[in-house]
Amino acid sequence: MKRRSVEAEARIENLKRFGACLAGGFVLALMVGTQEGTQQDFGYAFRQSVAMPRILIFLGIGVLLYLAITFGPRAKPYLTRPGLRPLGAGVLTVIISLTLLKWTDSPQINTGKFRPLADAAAPTQALDSLARLWFGSAFSQTAWLLLIIVTVLAAAGMIRRSAPLSYAAAILAGVLGIWAEYASAAVSKFLHYPSHATGGAVAMLGFFTIAVASLVSARSQAAEADTDGFIDRVLGWRPGLALVVLGFAVGLVGVFNAAWFSPGDRNATLSTTASMFGATNLNGFAQTYLDWLGFVLFFVTLVVAGVASYLRHRLLAYAAIVLGLVSTLLTLVVVHDFSALGGKQGFDGAQGAWDNLGTGAWMTCAALSLFAGAGYLVLKDLRIEAKGVRAGSDIVGSGTAGARGQVAAATMLVVIIAALFYPPTATEFWQTVLVSEIGIYVLLAIGLNVVVGWAGLLDLGFIAFYAIGSYTTAYFTGRLPVQPPDWLLLSPLACIPFAIAACLIAGVALGFPTLRLRGDYLAIVTLGFGEIIRVIANNANGFTNGPRGAFNIPAPQIHLGPIHLTWGDSALGFWYLLLVLIAIIVLLFNRLENSRLGRAWAAIREDEVAAQATGINTRNVKLLAFAIGASTSGVAGVFFASQVGSFTPENFVLNNSILVVAYVVFGGMGSLPGAMAGAAVLTWLPEFLKDQVPAEDRQMWIGALILVMMIFRPAGLIPARRRKAELSGLDRPSSAEATAVPAGEGM
């Protein structure tokens, strides 16, 4: 009797769960569906959303969810098999490339995504049959079918722990990867369209990941994957080796395959560029470089860096650094020389120095710098080891701490190198996005991180200082109704000190009366401050030119003795200027975090009374946080004003303040790299999604990403050490030796 009721209850429970999952799918269908309706027909959106074939997909998702919840626990032991996670990542990558990414930029194919491209390419006789087969000349969904086959094969190999199956899957995945890239390249060639589309390459990466996952599974004896610190271990094995490999891959493409010079409709690789200039009077060195020196430099540096990394050899590491940096520089000189000469020689379509360049030279530069970076990592590793030995080996003993440092340093180097050499190869659209979205918001996030992340003061009016910086620039360049005296008319970059001063004063003026307030009260006051500044800007016609704002602000110029630098129409120039500003500020702030002031901020954030008791002047220290954050924002304002040339009070709305806070939180409050990464990702994503999803869905995807992030990484993208500890309830010890705390007598 009793037993029966338990069973019945379980069945009812099950039914309920099923119903809930279906309802979830239904709601999802409504959310993702069209959101438009008309006055006459309110039910339009609803009917569209539940229109027959669509609703089935979403109900299907519901059923899948139900199955996952119900049978998930039973599948658990299989989910930890070695290789299964990488397999998931690989499959997901391929799916993304087949659905979200563009496979071509050519306007002939309507959205450039896989589906329309495949439809167009499959029947095209001029394309070779292997490529056509990939696009479905025999069976319309060939790519998908192959993906499913290889996935099932790989998964079966892993779950049944059968090496032959896994090997088969690995081989198949490898072939598919090459095939996908081959087909994509064939299309580019056929369409004669220089392509920035990533679909084919990403599909290849995805398939290769599947292949590696299967190989791992085939060769692994273990029943369970050892995922703990996996990446740390891989990168920690030989310091810098990851960078050497990356540099090798990038450099191969750069040296042998990619275009170095592409005036008119030519696409010359390194060796064809050499023959192009063979008949001209290109200076001897540049010609030698193009002829053979370029290849030699690349391979020599590669070998030196590789050996230095493998042997952890100090001298070789120095050699790799010097070689890498010098040959990067030489490459740049050569590129400048031949592109300038190309303009003079009147090659068809050649415009002069730094123009008409392909991606090759930049990729080569990136590769050479990566080798130098590898050398640096080797030295760093040796230094840590030396220190550890001296300090009684408590750093080296733990091992993983060193490895983790390696990961951070390697990532940082890759980011820096990408920031230097990627932008010239990007389209004009992305160059503009880099400057006016990503770069500026990174700068703002760095500033706000001081206030919110380090000092723990929630500032919702941060954009006000940005406005003050912009208006200061407009004033000192004489573009406001009120004019400075003639002798004080400045070029925009010279406004930076004044903008900093103005923001310092404004920061102190706001902070002095309000910093006694805590938490939410401070947030509201700062929010009010931001709005006041905007409203003043909007209404003080005689001073700020009201809603029309300031315009014709000149672009920055530097005239220092023999150096003359001017910025103008190309976004690229502004990008490098911004990079210099960011680098200076990051270097300064990096010191700041571990300085006395930084420790004082940390103390105040954690316990203000205790901070006071240890003799910290809490008021001044908080004021300083405010002022420093504000002046960073002011610098961003100067840059913004002189880059866009004109702005209105509408550029400084509350929404922007809130966005910056969101970036900092998303990236990791209190962590400098985190705040920067957060701003970069969240400003890049909307622009990226522009091409990938319908415009009205964009915010939804971003919202979903933020939600997922906050669930799985609540401390942010790159969490600050302290904040991570706070959120994980302090239960993780701060270092390896703390786990070995003697039991003590217990309190």
Place this chain on the structure above:
Amino acid sequence: MSLLEVDDIEVRYGAIRALKGISFHVEEGEVVALLGANGAGKTTTQKTVSGMMRPSLGEIRFDGERIDGLPAHDLINLGICHVPEGRRVFPLMSVAENLEMGAFRFKRPDPQLLARCFEMFPRLKEREHQYAGTLSGGEQQMLAIARALMGKPRLLLLDEPSMGLAPLIVRQIFDIVREINSTGVTVLIVEQNAAQALGLANRGYVLETGEMVLSGTGKELLADDRIRAAYLGEEITT
């Protein structure tokens, strides 16, 4: 001349007069206990001495110099270190970092002093790299005291160091206070634990709703009927 002289100070929280004109003094090298019921104004007294609050009337002199109205971060430079009520450690800093913060007024912490602190509190040495927030209550209190010591105090203000601790640990804490005092640090201690505080103290004062009602040597106060009734829970039999 006394090390600390408090002369008829009045302290207000808005309209509330928390201290209604109290006077006392602490001699160099003494341990002085401040007793009183909840809400009598003991914490307020200590905060005023350490500069976290200002008196609205009256004078405070340290070493003969007037210090009332000076902020806490100036007073700590004179050697007045405060261990505030309720074990306020920095939870997300390691034990070692907490101790470094205690020496904030110096350019860098004195390594010998650090070693002495760890000697005095071996438990803290064992937990040097642990987050302070994960320490037990007693360990946190020890850390709070050690952190104040890192500021090289001449006058150490302790606010209820035994609050919420097991009797064994309370005894340890009091032993440590005695040891600190024996190195020449003057101590002004606030305690509910009257018997132990008076056993340790040279002299004591009793506060009641913002007024000083009793004073005397530790022994005198321990013998006083009113004290015994109010703090030691004994019936007055006479």
